[in-house]
Amino acid sequence: MIPTRMLLRRMSNNVRHQSILSQRAEVQQEEPIRIIRTTEDNPQKHNRDHLNRFYTIPQNAVSQVMPRTSMPRRLHIQIKTFREACIMVREPAIELISYLEQTDYSKPPNKYVxxxxxxxxxxxxxxxxxxxxxxxxxxxxxxxKNYVWNTREQNAAGTPLQEMIDFGIGRGKYTCDVINALLQELKAASTAGNCNTLVLLDGVNAFFGEDTLVKDSTFKPLYAQRVSLTQSFLDFIKYDWCNGAIIATVDSLAVKRDNQFDSTYPRFLLGKLGFEHLDPFLPIEVPNYSEDEFDAAIEYLKDRMWIRNLTEAGKRELELLSNRNPYKLMRLTAARTMSPSLVTKRLVSHPLSFENPIWIIASTAF
Structure with missing residues (x-):
């Protein structure tokens, strides 16, 4: 027989324990749960309801959407580290998608910068x-039409486009000619209504730069206008075809010159020749993170267990040091082993590392 006093003591302890658990549960329920992800991984369905949220690119599409040779090196490292490719849904992308959905493709291609x-x-x-x-x-x-490269090699009319692409990859001597022929075929197919072509150019102002990595026989850098591929791409973004759209970026890092960081506006970065070639176009600004976007980026890093035990003071310090710039925030959170003074000194003395401009062309039938 258990004494009555001991039985009552056990009952009171159980009641006290249950009340403590219920209080903890109430506190946990009262804590706000921030939603930083969206399950909608189809960009065609993205709208303003998905703003400031991350969506995950399916694994089978990562190599096509983010090819290793066409993405910044640090972004590639981040994708390998987090084992997923996530992109934040931001206002400029939503704005462009809405424009593309409403475009009249029977007219010459619209240009967006x-x-x-x-x-x-x-x-x-x-x-x-x-x-x-x-x-x-x-x-x-x-x-x-027939493409005759030499007396023994040619691509006859009616053969798949992939055969000509494979030929250009295997024979470096004819690569520029193959690319030029490929672009002309895409323009002809789009004009005929066989496909809808979406052209994406990253760092388009590099086409109008004063020097390139290509050198002549005397080892002097060539002007971009003297490179044959430059003319092929400049012809491709003219208004002499239809059933397509052209989206380009201008970047201060695409062209190296003394005053390259003086302005980020298209008129300054493109110069007179580049501006006249692209005009008319619709400029769309991609600003630094807003307050909500910055909070979402921090929450994503917490979700991936990349930063832990971040106080409000530490979050505020990251916000001030990075000025809500996505790249600087990535550099700051990646440099966990550095002291804050060293990180600040490095960001001030060397704001960003130079990345080679890239050109991406995606052709699809909508």
Whole structure:
């Protein structure tokens, strides 16, 4: 027999324990739960309801949407570290998607130019649009005429476009000619209504720069206008075709010159020649993170267990040091082993590392 006094003591302890658990549960329920992800991974269905949220690119599409040779090196490292490719749904991408959905493709292609501070996310916005083009139906084009490369090698009319691409990859001597022929075939197919072509160019102002990495026989850098591929791409973004759209970015890092960081506006970065070639176009600014976007980025890093035990003071310090710039925030959170003074000194003395401009072309049939 258990004494009555001991039985009552056990009952009171159980009641006290249950009350403590219930209080903890109430506290946990009162804590706000921030939603930083969206389950909608189809960019065609993205709208303003998905703003400031991350969506995950399906694993089978990552290599197509984010090819290793066309993304910043640090972004590639981040994707490998987090084992997922996530993009924040931001206002510029939503705005562009809405324009593309409402475009009259029977007219010459509309041109859109993304601009903004270095590291604000222009390339990632372009990749968001690249994924938008990828999720639509793919094109299947056959050559409209014979392409004779030499006495023994040619691509006859009616053969698949892939055969000519494989030939250009295997024979470096004819690569420029193959690319030029490929662009002409895409323009012809779009004008004929066989496909809808979405052209994406990252760092388009590099086409109008004063020097390139290409050198002549005397090892002097060539002007961009003297490179054959430059003319092929400049012809491709003219208004002499229809059933397509052109989205480009201008970047201070695409062209190296003394005053390259003086302005981020398209008129300054493109110069007179580049501005006249693209005009008319619709400029769309890609700014630094807003307050909500910055909070979402911090929550994503917490979700991936990349930063832990971050206080409000530490979060405020990150906000001030990065000025809500996505690239600087990535650098700051990646440099966990550095002292704050060293990180600040490095960001001030060397704001950003130079990345080579990239050109991405995605052709899809909507």
């Amino acid at each position: 993304l601009y903004g501070p270095v590291g604000s996310g222009k390339t990632l916005t372009l990749m968001h649009l690249l994924h938008y083009g990828y999720v639509t139906e793919k094109i299947l084009i056959r050559l409209s």
